[in-house]
Amino acid sequence: MRMTNNRQGKALPDNLCELLAEVGMSDKMDEGAVWNCHGTPVILHKALERIADHTNILFSEPTIVEANSQAKVAVICVTGKLGDKTAWSIGESAPSNTTNSYPYAMAEKRAKDRVILKLIGASGFVYSEEEADDFKNSKPDVIQTQKKKLSKEEAEWLAHNEATLDQYTLKDLEVFMNKPFTKATMQSIKEKDIDAYNDFKTLFVETREKLKEKANG
Numbered sequence: 001m002r003m004t005n006n007r008q009g010k011a012l013p014d015n016l017c018e019l020l021a022e023v024g025m026s027d028k029m030d031e032g033a034v035w036n037c038h039g040t041p042v043i044l045h046k047a048l049e050r051i052a053d054h055t056n057i058l059f060s061e062p063t064i065v066e067a068n069s070q071a072k073v074a075v076i077c078v079t080g081k082l083g084d085k086t087a088w089s090i091g092e093s094a095p096s097n098t099t100n101s102y103p104y105a106m107a108e109k110r111a112k113d114r115v116i117l118k119l120i121g122a123s124g125f126v127y128s129e130e131e132a133d134d135f136k137n138s139k140p141d142v143i144q145t146q147k148k149k150l151s152k153e154e155a156e157w158l159a160h161n162e163a164t165l166d167q168y169t170l171k172d173l174e175v176f177m178n179k180p181f182t183k184a185t186m187q188s189i190k191e192k193d194i195d196a197y198n199d200f201k202t203l204f205v206e207t208r209e210k211l212k213e214k215a216n217g
Contacts, residue, residue, distance in 0.1 A: 034047075042126070042138070058080065072103045080118075105205040
């Protein structure tokens with residue numbers, strides 16, 4: 001595999017550098033989407049999401065391997081496909097490996113990021129920021145999220161649904177999230193403010209899994 005040394009001398013796979021450029025993000029260490037954490041190259045979760053969208057990586061529905069919301073433990077298996085290539089990985093979240101309060105969303109992020117890195121041939125060379133709190137906490141301040149202002153309607157839609165999501169039944173929640181209007185609104189929010197999109201997606205995942213646990217009694 002061809003490797004490129006960035007400004008700090010850390011080698012990144014050439015195909016990762018090319019993909020970052022294609023999605024409008026920099027591969028310069030500590031200035032773009034990648035930074036150095038004690039000698040380990042770490043990449044933004046949102047950068048991997050953009051790459052997955054750009055390359056049309058398709059994910060199957062996650063498989064819950066272990067779930068315990070009271071203990072804040074979640075283990076999820078995710079499978080992804082890029083063209084003829086398929087990869088799967090396990091994502092885990094527990095108090096022993098994260099301080100994040102949303103175990104299902106964290107487990108899914110870790111699993112998906114690992115799958116994306118496998119599919120683009122960068123696994124083992126770069127690690128997602130979601131892999132460890134130390135990775136995320138070491139992120140330089142110069143890395144900024146590019147945002148566009150949400151429309152008044154989008155902001156009101158987001159605020160209303162964040163406040164009422166837990167009032168749905170499991171069936172109604174799935175129906176709501178699969179409505180064409182919901183999908184279109186979420187896509188627009190994602191393009192403007194990835195952090196707001198991820199926050200709402202996290203809330204949805206946690207709400208859905210808690211409802212599943214409740215239904216399974």
